[in-house]
Structure formats: C-alpha cells, structure tokens
Amino acid sequence: MSNATPSRPTSRDVARRAGVSQATVSLVLRERWRGRVSPARAAAVREAVRELGYRPNLAARTLRLGRGRTALVVVPALTNEFFARMHAGAVRVAAEHDVGVVLYSPPTGIGRAADPFASAGATLDGVLASSMAAEALAALSGDGMPLVMLDSEPGDGAAATVNPDIATGMRLVVRHLLDLGHRRFAHIAADVPSWTFGVRARVLADELATVPGARLVTTERAPIDVTGGLLAAERALADAHRPTALVCDDDLQAAGACKAARRLGIRIPDDLSVTGFDDLAVATAVEPELTTVSLPAEELGAAGMRALLAALAGERGGTTVLPVTLTPRGSTAPPPPAGGRTNAPAP
Amino acid sequence: MSNATPSRPTSRDVARRAGVSQATVSLVLRERWRGRVSPARAAAVREAVRELGYRPNLAARTLRLGRGRTALVVVPALTNEFFARMHAGAVRVAAEHDVGVVLYSPPTGIGRAADPFASAGATLDGVLASSMAAEALAALSGDGMPLVMLDSEPGDGAAATVNPDIATGMRLVVRHLLDLGHRRFAHIAADVPSWTFGVRARVLADELATVPGARLVTTERAPIDVTGGLLAAERALADAHRPTALVCDDDLQAAGACKAARRLGIRIPDDLSVTGFDDLAVATAVEPELTTVSLPAEELGAAGMRALLAALAGERGGTTVLPVTLTPRGSTAPPPPAGGRTNAPAP
DNA sequence: CAGCGGGCGTTATACGTAAAACTTCCTGGG
DNA sequence: CCCAGGAAGTTTTACGTATAACGCCCGCTG
Known part of the structure; x- marks a missing residue:
C-alpha cells in the first residue's frame, strides 16, 4: 500500500x-x-x-491540448430551488460527457463578473450562465470562450440561449384567471431585474389589455421569499378597490401572499385567488396548494449544458425554448359574487 | 476586437x-x-x-507546482435547501481565499465515489464532503488528499470534521414537547442512512426514556419531501393510540404531516403538535409556522472550507461542533385535554 | 589592487501529456 | 532483386509556468 x-x-x-x-x-x-x-x-x-x-494528470492534459474539459456554471443564487434544479440538470449532462463543472455564484447579486474567470482562468472551456446581465458577456466573448445563456434575454454575444417559455406560462395563468371570471388583478413582482420577470410583467399587461373590463390594479415589487410576498400582498390588499386575483412571480411570494390574506380574514380561494410560478416544493406544502406554472428546471439546465457542449464542438445553436405547463391547484377559484363591484351587496 | x-x-x-x-x-x-x-x-x-x-494559465501553474488551488465539494443533493446553503457558505470562503470549487453531486444517492476524482483528478487539492458514507474515504485517504467531512460521523480518515450540534437540537425539541405536556410521540424519520438522522433517532429515544410515561408510539420512515411526510403521517395517525406529538426529521416532512393531519380533521397545534428540523424556507411558508431546529447551514459550509484550507496548510483539526437553536413557532402547543386517553370525550 | 559578496537578472530545466516527426521492419509488386 | 509503402513503434518537442543555477557588475575591504 x-x-x-x-x-x-x-x-x-x-x-x-x-x-x-x-x-x-x-x-x-x-x-x-x-x-x-x-x-x-x-x-x-x-x-x-x-x-x-x-x-x-488533467493539468498536463489541459496544458498540452490548450483546453480542458471544464465548464463554468454561473448562477445568481443556489439556494433558490429553481436554480438548484437547473444546476443539477447541467451537472448531470456534464458528468455524462465527462466534463467537470466549476460553479460560480456571485457573492452579492449579479456583480463583479470578472472574478470567476480570474480564478478558474485558462482551464475553462465554456460558460453556462443563468439570468445574467448583458455586461457580463463582454468579459467573455472577447476571450473567445463559448457562452450559453440560460433563462436570459436572447442576445448576440451568446453561442446559444435556452429559455423556458415564460410568455406562454404567464399567458396560461392570466387566461386561467380570466376564464374563472376575474377582472381585477394585482401583480406581486420580483424586485430583481431579469429577463424572465420582464417577460412576465409584459405578458400580464398585454393579456389583460385584450379583455374589456380587466385591469391591473397594482404592481408590488418584493424580494423573492415568503416575507417579501407577505408584505407585498398586505400592500396590494389594502387597496379599497381590492383585487380578486394575485399573480405572483414566484411560489415563495405566493405562499407569503396567502399568509397575508389569511391574516386579513380573506379566504383563499373563495375571496381571493393566488397564483405562483416555478412549481417549487413549497407549492404543495401550503394549504391550499398553489396554482402555478411548472417549469422544466432540470431539463433547462441539461439542455443548456448540451448546447454548451455543442458550441464547444463548433456548432452554433440559436435559441431553444422549452415548453411549460399550467398546474391548476387549490389556490384559484371564481371570484366572489361581488367580485365585479367595490361595495359588495350582501346576498 | x-x-x-x-x-x-x-x-x-x-x-x-x-x-x-x-x-x-x-x-x-x-x-x-x-x-x-x-x-x-x-x-x-x-x-x-x-x-x-x-x-x-492555471493548468501550467498547477502542473508546475504539483498542486492547484481547487477543492472538490461533494454534496448528496443540491436541491435540498440545507445542502445548498451549506454549499453557498463553502463557496464564499473558498472565493475569499482565491480557491476554486468543483462540485460533485452523486447522480444516484451516495454511490460511486471514485468518479469525481477520475474527472477532476490531479488538479484537486482537497475534498469537502457532506453526509457521506465511510467507504468513500478509502478512495481518498490513500491519495493523501486532505478530506474534511461535514455533517458526518467523526472518523479517522478525515483531516477534520465539522458538524452541527444535532444531539442538542433534538434534545431541545423533545424537552420542548415534554414541557408542553406531551407523552405520546411519533417519529417521522428520513429514509436515508446518515449520521445526522441516526443521532436524531437515538437522542429522541434516549430523552423519552428519562421521563416516566413518555413513549415513542411509532417510527415511520419516509423520503425527505412533502409527500413523504404526508404519507408517513397518515400511517402514524391511523394508530388507535394516536400520538399527540409528531417529531419530523425535516421541515418538508413536517409540512406534509400538517397536510395529512388537516385532511383527517386534526387541528394543529390544538389536537396535534408537529416539529420540523433545519428551519428551511417552507417552515415559515406554511400555516401554522413550524416549530423547528435552526441549523447554521452557511456557517457550517464556511467552517468546513476553513478547516479544509487549514488542512491544506498542514494543520490538523479535530471535530468542530456548531451550536443550534430551537425556534418555537405555531405548530406546537400543549396536548388536548384528553391527550392521555385513547377515546376522547366530546366536550 | 585583487578578491569577493550581494544586488539584479538571465538561462536552462522540469512538471506530465499529446502528437509530429522519425526509425525500423516487413511484405508485395514490378 | 530492389524498392515503395505501410504497420508498429520510438524519439523528440511543445504547452506555460516556477525556480534552481548561473552570470555580471559594482563597491568595499584586506
């Protein structure tokens, strides 16, 4: 031995x-x-x-070949279940192709983009970045390092982009609520700038514009967590012309919103419908379970890594859009009878 | 350009x-x-x-020096919020010391331990492993690679071990319930073999043994998720001699247990107390909020990485135990008046 | 004045692997 | 019979960095 x-x-x-x-x-x-x-x-x-x-010896091999078999994966926050699942998918595909993964999670939001490349440097072959701002692209495209963007604005700098079909997801949510009879909406929006949240806000507004009488009472920005959703919902529900449907950008926010409503004596879904997004574990942990949009998080990460591997092989991919589904659960229902009026006549 | x-x-x-x-x-x-x-x-x-x-060029530097500045972090499942937070702490400290992190998450539980070392190979300097079985040690200690274990059985193979004070955590939970007056307990246990869950089961049993009349009605093993907790709770509550306190190994299980109880018409905390573990986001998302044990997940990962860096510098550390706290919330209360009897008299 | 040590730099080499360039041997066809 | 050509190896070199080993020059001392 x-x-x-x-x-x-x-x-x-x-x-x-x-x-x-x-x-x-x-x-x-x-x-x-x-x-x-x-x-x-x-x-x-x-x-x-x-x-x-x-x-x-990988160092020697990398030195000799001029490139290794390592990809840098950049995610804003691993503690977010959605990103964690995406990352898991990416790691799985990478492992299947014998490619190592180095993870970079910016300490403070999306900030200093140069750092990870300094530390992982020349051994990297490509970058898989999620929900990142465009300026981070510059530091990379110059180096000729293939870059695949996940869940981001399709841009020129990237070799490929892989996105969930957020627009359809939000459209399904709004249609679902409109079909139930809702007309007064509030949006609890994520307070971070990101392609995905931009799309959600835009589609929500667009869809409501197509239905006479439907309107967005208020938009409340909040952090992506339970407390954020709770506080935002309190603000949204304080409005005299109270909304009957609360569209949240995230399941955690939706869970918080439900708590806020209950504290105000508002029943869900009888008095108020609430929708989430992402279909996280919390969606089925709360009662009632959340109507939400299920995103193929793992598959998103996997497809992203596959696109990156293809890019490394010289292929140039465009934008891939993965389908999403509406998962109706217990947090949505038709609005109360007085849903259309401000002062409800007692039946 | x-x-x-x-x-x-x-x-x-x-x-x-x-x-x-x-x-x-x-x-x-x-x-x-x-x-x-x-x-x-x-x-x-x-x-x-x-x-x-x-x-x-890091590859060249690594080749020349015989070692790089890269640590391998092994976690069973990143989608588990606890592990994700632990990992975030480790990454933060690594970044502060200009050390790269390669992540390995076994595709199927804790299995083939040789793989990650094959792919990341000679460029690695040390390993930070969480909740891993002992046999994985063998493949590493032979290579003379420093290994720090997180949330694991303190063993000889590791250069250092960093653990949360699980024993105290569980003790606090049981004392809390005993003080409230509970005597009939059920344990919803994680169905994976791991040091941390072994400790929880042992301490629960030990503490109950110190109080006359207190007993563990049943132990139900379940996966660490909402559905697992729900099904396990259904089994536990089917018992004629129903427990008044449900001690769960994880917050997700506890959330599921609450759902099961509500479906059975059992009110929480009036008829049944439920406790979780880890203090995940879900603990405050559900209603009532969960009484649980708060673990310093980030600090655990950070301390582990610090121990690994120390080991790389030649220092030999022992076992570090980080304190935990009981966080009482709304899911626990004194047992119902008939708590000591099987057939409750209707008031 | 010769020797010599210390500040300042350069040249040469090693790390482990991959692959181009070269050598050797053998077989078959003209 | 001789040579083309391919199979089967080996020798050599390059990747980019870190450092040991080696100069050179200048000022100081015996």
Missing part, C-alpha cells in the same frame, strides 16, 4: 510497466492506435493502467 | 512587452522579487500585465 513513491503514477510509469514508450501509452489511452499499436500491446498498456490505478 | 492572435497572452508576451525575461515576470507575479528585481522593473512588469490583461 505504501510504496517509496506515494505520488500519483504517470504515463511514464505505465509505459515502464507495460514495456513500451510513453508515447504508446498516450496513443492507446487516446484511442488513436488504429493501425499504430498492435492489439496485444494495447491490451498490455490497459492492463498496466488498471494495475497502477493510473489517472491522467 | 479581432487580432491576429486571439489566444491568451502568456508570461512570455508580458516579458517581451516589459523588456525583461519570462523568469522575471514570474518572480514579480509570485511576489518573490525582494532583492531580486528592481522596483522599477517590477512596476514595468505589472504595467505590462495590466495592459495585456494577462492571466496566468
């Missing part, structure tokens, strides 16, 4: 053991030996590799 | 530009120039570095 040399075996050690030259070992291991090395020797090399437990 | 040579500048390019040799550049950049390079030349080198936007 403990030899004189506890250091890792090199390809030269393998060569010595197999009785061949180091070059031959390299040829065999790189599967470049068709018509270059006899099958018998190749087998001997592989046997020696097995016996010594040899693993190629 | 597009030069003849789009490739990264090397230290030789910097040397040429500054009118010095490549060795001098290296000396300046490594801060090894005290009495070796004149301040004027050093400044010139730094100027050239700035102008060219030079970044050292």
Whole structure:
C-alpha cells in the first residue's frame, strides 16, 4: 500500500510497466492506435493502467491540448430551488460527457463578473450562465470562450440561449384567471431585474389589455421569499378597490401572499385567488396548494449544458425554448359574487 | 476586437512587452522579487500585465507546482435547501481565499465515489464532503488528499470534521414537547442512512426514556419531501393510540404531516403538535409556522472550507461542533385535554 | 589592487501529456 | 532483386509556468 513513491503514477510509469514508450501509452489511452499499436500491446498498456490505478494528470492534459474539459456554471443564487434544479440538470449532462463543472455564484447579486474567470482562468472551456446581465458577456466573448445563456434575454454575444417559455406560462395563468371570471388583478413582482420577470410583467399587461373590463390594479415589487410576498400582498390588499386575483412571480411570494390574506380574514380561494410560478416544493406544502406554472428546471439546465457542449464542438445553436405547463391547484377559484363591484351587496 | 492572435497572452508576451525575461515576470507575479528585481522593473512588469490583461494559465501553474488551488465539494443533493446553503457558505470562503470549487453531486444517492476524482483528478487539492458514507474515504485517504467531512460521523480518515450540534437540537425539541405536556410521540424519520438522522433517532429515544410515561408510539420512515411526510403521517395517525406529538426529521416532512393531519380533521397545534428540523424556507411558508431546529447551514459550509484550507496548510483539526437553536413557532402547543386517553370525550 | 559578496537578472530545466516527426521492419509488386 | 509503402513503434518537442543555477557588475575591504 505504501510504496517509496506515494505520488500519483504517470504515463511514464505505465509505459515502464507495460514495456513500451510513453508515447504508446498516450496513443492507446487516446484511442488513436488504429493501425499504430498492435492489439496485444494495447491490451498490455490497459492492463498496466488498471494495475497502477493510473489517472491522467488533467493539468498536463489541459496544458498540452490548450483546453480542458471544464465548464463554468454561473448562477445568481443556489439556494433558490429553481436554480438548484437547473444546476443539477447541467451537472448531470456534464458528468455524462465527462466534463467537470466549476460553479460560480456571485457573492452579492449579479456583480463583479470578472472574478470567476480570474480564478478558474485558462482551464475553462465554456460558460453556462443563468439570468445574467448583458455586461457580463463582454468579459467573455472577447476571450473567445463559448457562452450559453440560460433563462436570459436572447442576445448576440451568446453561442446559444435556452429559455423556458415564460410568455406562454404567464399567458396560461392570466387566461386561467380570466376564464374563472376575474377582472381585477394585482401583480406581486420580483424586485430583481431579469429577463424572465420582464417577460412576465409584459405578458400580464398585454393579456389583460385584450379583455374589456380587466385591469391591473397594482404592481408590488418584493424580494423573492415568503416575507417579501407577505408584505407585498398586505400592500396590494389594502387597496379599497381590492383585487380578486394575485399573480405572483414566484411560489415563495405566493405562499407569503396567502399568509397575508389569511391574516386579513380573506379566504383563499373563495375571496381571493393566488397564483405562483416555478412549481417549487413549497407549492404543495401550503394549504391550499398553489396554482402555478411548472417549469422544466432540470431539463433547462441539461439542455443548456448540451448546447454548451455543442458550441464547444463548433456548432452554433440559436435559441431553444422549452415548453411549460399550467398546474391548476387549490389556490384559484371564481371570484366572489361581488367580485365585479367595490361595495359588495350582501346576498 | 479581432487580432491576429486571439489566444491568451502568456508570461512570455508580458516579458517581451516589459523588456525583461519570462523568469522575471514570474518572480514579480509570485511576489518573490525582494532583492531580486528592481522596483522599477517590477512596476514595468505589472504595467505590462495590466495592459495585456494577462492571466496566468492555471493548468501550467498547477502542473508546475504539483498542486492547484481547487477543492472538490461533494454534496448528496443540491436541491435540498440545507445542502445548498451549506454549499453557498463553502463557496464564499473558498472565493475569499482565491480557491476554486468543483462540485460533485452523486447522480444516484451516495454511490460511486471514485468518479469525481477520475474527472477532476490531479488538479484537486482537497475534498469537502457532506453526509457521506465511510467507504468513500478509502478512495481518498490513500491519495493523501486532505478530506474534511461535514455533517458526518467523526472518523479517522478525515483531516477534520465539522458538524452541527444535532444531539442538542433534538434534545431541545423533545424537552420542548415534554414541557408542553406531551407523552405520546411519533417519529417521522428520513429514509436515508446518515449520521445526522441516526443521532436524531437515538437522542429522541434516549430523552423519552428519562421521563416516566413518555413513549415513542411509532417510527415511520419516509423520503425527505412533502409527500413523504404526508404519507408517513397518515400511517402514524391511523394508530388507535394516536400520538399527540409528531417529531419530523425535516421541515418538508413536517409540512406534509400538517397536510395529512388537516385532511383527517386534526387541528394543529390544538389536537396535534408537529416539529420540523433545519428551519428551511417552507417552515415559515406554511400555516401554522413550524416549530423547528435552526441549523447554521452557511456557517457550517464556511467552517468546513476553513478547516479544509487549514488542512491544506498542514494543520490538523479535530471535530468542530456548531451550536443550534430551537425556534418555537405555531405548530406546537400543549396536548388536548384528553391527550392521555385513547377515546376522547366530546366536550 | 585583487578578491569577493550581494544586488539584479538571465538561462536552462522540469512538471506530465499529446502528437509530429522519425526509425525500423516487413511484405508485395514490378 | 530492389524498392515503395505501410504497420508498429520510438524519439523528440511543445504547452506555460516556477525556480534552481548561473552570470555580471559594482563597491568595499584586506
């Protein structure tokens, strides 16, 4: 177990053991030996590799090849379940292709974009970035490093973009509520600038504009957490012309909104309908369960990584849009009878 | 934008530009120039570095030095909020010390431990592993790679171990319930083998044993999610001799348990007390909010990374235990008056 | 004045791998 | 019989960095 040399075996050690030259070992291991090395020797090399437990030194390989097999994944916040799931999908695909993943999560929002590249530097082959601002692109595209954007504004700098069909998701939510009879809406919006939230706000407004009498009473910006949703809902419901439907940008906010309503004695879904977004674990943890939009988070990350691998291989991909579905649950229902009026006549 | 040579500048390019040799550049950049390079030349080198936007090639540096500045972090499942927060803490500390982080999350539970080392190989300097089985140690300790365990059984193979004070956490939960008057308990336990869950079960049993009349009616194993907790609670509450307190290993399970109870017409906390563990976001999303144990997840990851950095520097650390706190909320209360009897008299 | 040590720099080499360039041997066709 | 050409290897070199080993020059001292 403990030899004189506890250091890792090199390809030269393998060569010595197999009785061949180091070059031959390299040829065999790189599967470049068709018509270059006899099958018998190749087998001997592989046997020696097995016996010594040899693993190629990645630093040396990367140095020699000019590129490694490592992708940088940038996510704003891993503690957000959606990003975590996206990341899991990306890591899974990367692992399948024997590509390592280095994670970068900006300490304070989307800020200093140069840092991760300084630390992971030349060993990186590509970048998979989620929900990032455009200025971060500049630092990268100049380096000729393939960049795939996830959940972001499709732009020129990226080799490819993979997005969930947010527009359709929000459209389904609004239609669902309109079909139930709702006309007075409030939007609890995420307080961070991001493509996905921009789309949600725009589609919400657009859809309401197509229905006479329907209107957006108020938009409240809030952090993406339970407390944020709670406080925002309190503000939204304080309005005399109270909305009957609360459209939230996130399930956590929706859960908070439900708490706020209950504290005000407003029943869900009888008096107020609430919708979330993303279909996180919390959506089925609360009561009533949240009507929400299910996003294929894992598949999004997986597709993003596949696009990045394709880009590394030279292919140039466009924008991929993944389908989303509306998942109706218990937090939405027709508005109360007086839903159309301000002062409700008692039945 | 597009030069003849789009490739990264090397230290030789910097040397040429500054009118010095490549060795001098290296000396300046490594801060090894005290009495070796004149301040004027050093400044010139730094100027050239700035102008060219030079970044050292990490692969070459790693190859030369025999070690890099990269740590492997192994977590069972990033989509678990607790692990995500732990990981965030570890990444933060690593970034502060200019150390890169490679993430490995086993595709299927805690399984093949050799894989990540194959893919990240020789460039790794140390490993920070969470909730891993002991056999994974073997593959590593032999390589002489420092290993720090998080949230795991303190063992010999690791350079250091950092754990939350799970025993105290569970003790606080049980005392809290006992003080409220509960005597019939059920345990909804995580169905994965892990140090932390073993401790919880043991402490729960031990504490109940110290109080005459107190007993554990049943232990139900369940996956760590809402549905798992829901189904387990249904089983636990089907018992004729129904428990008055449900101790869950995780907040998600506790949330599911609350749903199950409500479906059975059991009020929380009036008829049944439920406790969670970890203090995840869901704990305050549900109603009533969950009484739970707050674990310092970020700090755990941060302390683990600090221990790993210390180990890389040659220091040998022991076991660090981080304090936890009980966070009482609305899901616990004294048992109903008939709590001691099986057939409750209708009031 | 010769020697010599210290400040300032350069040249040369090693890390482990990949692959181009080269050598050797063998077979078959003209 | 001789040579083209391919199979089967080996030798050599390059990747970019860090540092050991080596000069050179200047001022100081015996």
